Amino acid sequence: MSALAVEAIDISKRFGARWAISRLSFSLAQGRSLLLTGHNGSGKTTLLRIISTAAFPTAGTLKVLGFDSKKERDSLRPSVALVSHASFHYEDLTAAQNLLLSAKFLGVKDPASSVKELLERMGLSSRADSAVRQFSAGMRKRLAIARLLMKAPKVALLDEPFGELDPAGSLQMEQLIRDLQAQGTSVVLATHLIEQGLSLTQERLHLEGGRKVSPT
Amino acid sequence: MSALAVEAIDISKRFGARWAISRLSFSLAQGRSLLLTGHNGSGKTTLLRIISTAAFPTAGTLKVLGFDSKKERDSLRPSVALVSHASFHYEDLTAAQNLLLSAKFLGVKDPASSVKELLERMGLSSRADSAVRQFSAGMRKRLAIARLLMKAPKVALLDEPFGELDPAGSLQMEQLIRDLQAQGTSVVLATHLIEQGLSLTQERLHLEGGRKVSPT
Amino acid sequence: MPASIPLLLLLALAVMVVVHVVVPKTRPILWKVSAALGLVMLGLLMYLGMFYAPPEAFMSNVGRILYVHVPYIWMAFIAFLMNVGCAFAYLMKKSWVTDALAESSAEVGVLFGAVGVAMGSIWARPTWGVWWDWDPRLISTTVMLLSYVGYLALRSFTEDPERRATWSAAVGILSGVSLPITYYSVRWWNSLHQVQSSTASVDKTMGSVLLWGLVTLLCFLFPFIVKRYEIARARQTAAMELPPLEAPRPEAA
Amino acid sequence: MTPKISLLTAAWLVLKKDWQIEWRTRARLTALIFFSGATLLLFSFAMGPDVTSLRAHAHGYLWLGLLFASVLSLGESFRIESENQALTGLVLTPVEPRAIFIGKVLGNASMLFALSLVLLPITIGLYDVDLTRVPHLLLLVLFLGTLGISAPGTVYSAISANARARDVMLPLLLFPVLVPLLLAAASATKLTFQPDPQDQLGSWLKLLIAFDLIYLSVGFLVFPKIAEED
Amino acid sequence: MTPKISLLTAAWLVLKKDWQIEWRTRARLTALIFFSGATLLLFSFAMGPDVTSLRAHAHGYLWLGLLFASVLSLGESFRIESENQALTGLVLTPVEPRAIFIGKVLGNASMLFALSLVLLPITIGLYDVDLTRVPHLLLLVLFLGTLGISAPGTVYSAISANARARDVMLPLLLFPVLVPLLLAAASATKLTFQPDPQDQLGSWLKLLIAFDLIYLSVGFLVFPKIAEED
Numbered sequence A, B: 001m002s003a004l005a006v007e008a009i010d011i012s013k014r015f016g017a018r019w020a021i022s023r024l025s026f027s028l029a030q031g032r033s034l035l036l037t038g039h040n041g042s043g044k045t046t047l048l049r050i051i052s053t054a055a056f057p058t059a060g061t062l063k064v065l066g067f068d069s070k071k072e073r074d075s076l077r078p079s080v081a082l083v084s085h086a087s088f089h090y091e092d093l094t095a096a097q098n099l100l101l102s103a104k105f106l107g108v109k110d111p112a113s114s115v116k117e118l119l120e121r122m123g124l125s126s127r128a129d130s131a132v133r134q135f136s137a138g139m140r141k142r143l144a145i146a147r148l149l150m151k152a153p154k155v156a157l158l159d160e161p162f163g164e165l166d167p168a169g170s171l172q173m174e175q176l177i178r179d180l181q182a183q184g185t186s187v188v189l190a191t192h193l194i195e196q197g198l199s200l201t202q203e204r205l206h207l208e209g210g211r212k213v214s215p216t
Numbered sequence C: 001m002p003a004s005i006p007l008l009l010l011l012a013l014a015v016m017v018v019v020h021v022v023v024p025k026t027r028p029i030l031w032k033v034s035a036a037l038g039l040v041m042l043g044l045l046m047y048l049g050m051f052y053a054p055p056e057a058f059m060s061n062v063g064r065i066l067y068v069h070v071p072y073i074w075m076a077f078i079a080f081l082m083n084v085g086c087a088f089a090y091l092m093k094k095s096w097v098t099d100a101l102a103e104s105s106a107e108v109g110v111l112f113g114a115v116g117v118a119m120g121s122i123w124a125r126p127t128w129g130v131w132w133d134w135d136p137r138l139i140s141t142t143v144m145l146l147s148y149v150g151y152l153a154l155r156s157f158t159e160d161p162e163r164r165a166t167w168s169a170a171v172g173i174l175s176g177v178s179l180p181i182t183y184y185s186v187r188w189w190n191s192l193h194q195v196q197s198s199t200a201s202v203d204k205t206m207g208s209v210l211l212w213g214l215v216t217l218l219c220f221l222f223p224f225i226v227k228r229y230e231i232a233r234a235r236q237t238a239a240m241e242l243p244p245l246e247a248p249r250p251e252a253a
Numbered sequence D, E: 001m002t003p004k005i006s007l008l009t010a011a012w013l014v015l016k017k018d019w020q021i022e023w024r025t026r027a028r029l030t031a032l033i034f035f036s037g038a039t040l041l042l043f044s045f046a047m048g049p050d051v052t053s054l055r056a057h058a059h060g061y062l063w064l065g066l067l068f069a070s071v072l073s074l075g076e077s078f079r080i081e082s083e084n085q086a087l088t089g090l091v092l093t094p095v096e097p098r099a100i101f102i103g104k105v106l107g108n109a110s111m112l113f114a115l116s117l118v119l120l121p122i123t124i125g126l127y128d129v130d131l132t133r134v135p136h137l138l139l140l141v142l143f144l145g146t147l148g149i150s151a152p153g154t155v156y157s158a159i160s161a162n163a164r165a166r167d168v169m170l171p172l173l174l175f176p177v178l179v180p181l182l183l184a185a186a187s188a189t190k191l192t193f194q195p196d197p198q199d200q201l202g203s204w205l206k207l208l209i210a211f212d213l214i215y216l217s218v219g220f221l222v223f224p225k226i227a228e229e230d
C-alpha cells in the first residue's frame, strides 16, 4: 500500500456563521495528483490553504504526508508549498531579494546561483532587480511559482496556476507540473480550465458549497 | 466614416525609468471590438487603465469616443468602464451596498431594483449581504462585472475577464460580451485565452514590451 | 490585611467556578445560593459598616465607603487574576470553556473595577476636594482597567472565534502584567493614597468589617461570572455546531 | 456631458458611505475614544501631579489629544479608500473629486467632533476644569477646530495613502500646517474654560473661522489634482 | 524534521530583511524623525513659554514623543507583513515564529533607538537640558526603554495588522500596557538630566530591566500563537 499524500477525515471549516468546507473526506496517494474543481466560492482556495497549513480545519482531522496538519505542522511545513491568490511577497523588495530570502530560510545550498537559475527559468531575469510593487499580475504569478520550485515540496498546491500567465507561460506551467510529478511530487491543482486540469491529473474532487459531489 | 471609439496617437507611458507603453498608435471604430494580447508585462493592463482615464499617457494623445482622455476626462468618464485586477470595491461594505453606491452615483433610476437584478444575473444574490472582504476571488470578479454592467458604457474595457470565473461564469461572460456588442458597445478585451478572445472580437492588437507588433 | 486573604478569596472563587463548570447538577443551585447569601451579608454589612465599625480616624463618617470601595476593587483584581489564569490555560490547551471564562471574568472585572473606582472618586470629592488626583494608585488602577477595556474591545472586534480566543489570550497575559504593577505601584511611586494596610495600621474591628465586605462581594462576583460565562458558552455553541452530513436538499442550486 | 447628480448629492453619498462603513465595523470611534482618553492620561503623567498647572494647561492637552487621534482617524479613513484602489474607482464612476473632498472632510470632521464631545467629560474628570461657563461657545470652538483639522488632513491623507510608508508620512505633512490652527483653537478653548477679562474669545473665533475658510477652499481647489493621476 | 537553520540565523535574516526594506524605501526613519520633532515642538507650544517648567518636564515630553512615534513605526512594520499576507508566507516557508518575533522586536527597537538618538539634540535645542552628566547611562535608559516598547508593541501590532480598524486598535491595546514602562523610563531619564541626590537611578534601571525581561519573555511565549491561525 502506498503512503497517503493527503488524507482528509470529515473536515469542516467555518468563517463566521458560514461553512466554507463541510464534512469533507477524501484521500490522495503519494505520487498521484488531484484536480480540484467547483463553482466560484465552492471552497477550493480554502481547502488548499488548509492543506498548506495556512489555515486549519474547524473540525475533523487532516493528515498530509502522514502528519496531522494541526498538531505536527512544524514537521509538515518543509514538505508542502502553496501558490495562491495572495503571493506572500514583500512588495518593496526586488524579485531576487524575495527569492534569496526564501532560499536562505530554506537553507538551500548556494542560494545566489539557484535564485539566478530560477529567475532565468521563469523568464524574470531581466527584471530581477525591480521591486515587486512594479510587477504586472503575470510577473507576480511567475515569481510565486519560482518560490514554490525553490522549495521542491513533496506536495505542491497550485491554486489557478494558469490564471494571468501568457500562453507560453501556461505551456511552461504544464511542463513544470509534469516535471514535479516525475519527481514523485503530488500536485493538487485547483483550476477552472477543466480539460487542461484533467490532462495533468489522475484524480478529481469536485466541490459544491464546500461539499464533495460528483461532477456533472 | 464611422466615429472612432479609441484613437491612440503615438502614446507612451513611463514608470520610473521604464517605458510600459512605447510610441503606440492604433484606432478602433465605434461598435467594433479589439483583442489585446501580449506576454506578461507587455503593457496590456497599463493600456486599459489609460483608456479608462485611471492613468494618462506620459506623451502622445489618446482620444476615446472623440474626447481627449486627459483634457476632456470629465466628459469621457460616464461612457467608459473598466474591469481590472484591482476591483475598486469597499471591502467592508456588502456586495449590495457597493453596487447601490455606484447606482446612486450614476443616477440610475430605481437603483434598488437594478442592483437586485444585477446581483441575480451574476449569481451573487445569495451573498448580497456579505461584506466583500469575505468573497472568493471569482465572486469579486463577478461583482466587478456587475458594476460595469450597471454603467452600460459605450466602451467596455475588460482585463482578463475570464480569469477566476468558473466554466459557467466564463460562458456567461462570453454571452455578456456579445450582448454588449449587440448594443453597440465597443469592447477592448485583454486576455491570454487567444482563441476565446478571437472569437469575440474583430480586431487584434499584440503588444511586446509596450510596442505594437504583429502576432507570431 | 494579611496577603493570604486575597489568595484565599481567589481560591474560593476558583473552586466554586470549577464546581459549577464540572458538576452540571450544581449549576442551577450554586449561584442562587451564593447570590442569596450575598444579599443577606450585604444587609449585615450595611449595619456593620454604618454603625458597628468606628469612624475612620482622619475622614470620619465619609470613610465608611471604604467597606465597599476596597472590596469592589479587590473583586476586580481577583477577576483579572482569573482571566490571566484562563488565558494561560487556553494557550496551553485550547478549550472553549477557558475562553468563555476568560471573557466573563474580564468583563465582570471591568464592571466591578469601574464601580470601585467610581466609589473612590465619590469619596475623593469630600476628602481631597477633587474628583480625581494624580496619584500612582489611582492611575495604575485606571490603567489596569483600561488595558482590560482594550482586551474587551479586541474581543468584540474579532469575528472569528478561534482567532478571538488566541488573540485575546495573548492580550490577556500581557495585560496581566499590570496586576502586580498596580499592586506594587504604591511602593514604587510614593503615594498619597493609602498603602496596603497591615493589621497593625488598621483597627481590629475595621479589619473584620472589611473582611466581611470582601466575602459579601465575592458572593456577588461568583454569580456574575458564571452567568456571564453561560451567555458566552451559549453564543459559542450556537456558532460551533457542525454542518449536517448531507447537504440540505432544497438548496441544490 | 454633465454628471447626472449634483455636487452636493454626491458629497452626501460619499459621507453616507463613510458612516456606513464606520457603522459596519464600529471599531473606529470606540477605539479613538479610548486612545485619546489614554493620551490625556499620559499627558498628566508626563507633567507630574501639579493639579493647578494641569488645569491651567487643560486646553493644550485637549487639543493635542485630538490632534494625535486625528492622525489615526485620517489614516484609517484613507486606508479604506486605497484598498482595492477604491478612490480611483470613485473617480472613474465618475464622482466629482470635489464632491469626494466635501464628503470626506465632513466624514472626518463629524468623527472628530463626536470624539471631542466624548472627551469633554474626561477633561472634567482628569483636569477638573469648568465647562459650564460658555458651553455654546465651547461647542463652536470644538466644531471649528475639528473642521479645521479635517480640511488639510483630508488632502494630506489622500496624498500619503498612495505614498510609500504612508502611516508615517501623514503627520509629517500635516503637523506643520496645523500648528497655527491648533494654537488658535487651544487659546479659544482656554478662554471658555477660564475668565476672559479682555474679551479676546471673539477674535480667536474669527481667526478660527478664517483658518477654516482658507483650508477648506485651498483643499477644495487642490484635492481634484491629487485624487487622481495627472 | 527540524528546520535547517538555527533560530538565531533565522531571526537575523528577518531583521536584515526589515533593514533592507527600510533602506530601499528610506521613508520610515526620516518621517519618524520629523514627526517626533514636530511633536516635541507642539508640546512646548501647548505648555506655553515657561522655560524652567519645560526643562523640568523634558524627560516626559521625550518619552511621549517616542511613544507616539512608536505607534506609527510599529504599525508600518506590520503593514509590510500583511501586504500579500507576507507573514503567513514566512510562517509557511517555514520560519519559526519565535525567530520572527526576535527579528521583528530587534528591528523595531533599532528603529526607535535610532530615532531616540536623533531626538536628543532636538531636546537640547527646545528644552535646554544638560545631556552630558551621565551620557552612557542615558544611552542605556534609551536602549532599555525602546526595547521595552518594542516587545509588547510587536505582539500587538501583529494582532492589529489583521484586526478591523487596525490603525486605531494598536494604540488602544498598547498604551495601557506601556504606561508603567514609560513611567520608569521617564523617571530614569529625568535622573540623567538632573542631579540624583538619593541615588535612585540604579533602582529605576533595575525596574526597566525587569520590565524588558518580562515583556520579552511573555512576547516570546505568546507570539507563536498569534503569528498564525490556530
Ligand code: HEM
Pocket (backbone or CB within 6 Å): C001, C066, C069, C070, C073, C074, C116, C117, C118, C119, C120, C121, C122, C123, C124, C125, C127, C128, C131, C132, C133, C137, C138, C139, C141, C142, C183, C193, C194, C195, C196, C197
Ligand atoms: C479615585 C479613585 C480611587 C481609586 C482608583 C482607588 C483605588 C484603590 C485600590 C486599587 C485599593 C486597593 C488597595 C489595596 O488594598 O491593595 C484601594 C484601597 C483603599 N482606598 Fe482607594 N482608590 C480611590 C480613591 C480613594 C480615596 C479618595 C480614598 C480616601 C481618601 C481611598 C482610600 C482607600 C483606602 C483606605 C483603601 C484601603 C487600603 C487597604 O486597607 O488595603 N481611596 N483604593
Ligand SMILES: Nc1ncnc2c1ncn2[C@@H]1O[C@H](COP(=O)(O)OP(=O)(O)OP(=O)(O)O)[C@@H](O)[C@H]1O
Pocket (backbone or CB within 6 Å): A133, A134, A135, A136, A137, A138, A139, A164, A166, B015, B016, B018, B019, B020, B038, B039, B040, B041, B042, B043, B044, B045, B046, B047
Ligand atoms: N506601478 C508601476 N510602477 C512601475 N512599473 C510598472 C507599474 N505598473 C506596471 N509597471 C510595468 O509596466 C509594464 C507593463 O505592465 P502591465 O501590468 O501593463 O502588463 P500586462 O500586459 O498587463 O501583464 P500581465 O499579462 O502580466 O497582466 C511591466 O513591465 C510592469 O513592470
Ligand SMILES: Nc1ncnc2c1ncn2[C@@H]1O[C@H](COP(=O)(O)OP(=O)(O)OP(=O)(O)O)[C@@H](O)[C@H]1O
Pocket (backbone or CB within 6 Å): A015, A016, A018, A019, A020, A038, A039, A040, A041, A042, A043, A044, A045, A046, A047, B133, B134, B135, B136, B137, B138, B139, B164, B166
Ligand atoms: N476570510 C473569509 N471570511 C469569510 N468568508 C470567507 C473567507 N474566505 C472565504 N470565505 C468564503 O468561503 C467560501 C469559499 O471560498 P473560497 O475562496 O475557498 O472559494 P473558491 O472555491 O476558491 O472560489 P473561486 O473559484 O472564486 O476562487 C466562499 O463562500 C467565501 O465567501
Ligand SMILES: [Mg+2]
Pocket (backbone or CB within 6 Å): A044, A045, A046, A159, B136, B137, B138
Ligand atoms: Mg479561489
Ligand SMILES: [Mg+2]
Pocket (backbone or CB within 6 Å): A136, A137, A138, B044, B045, B046, B159
Ligand atoms: Mg495585466
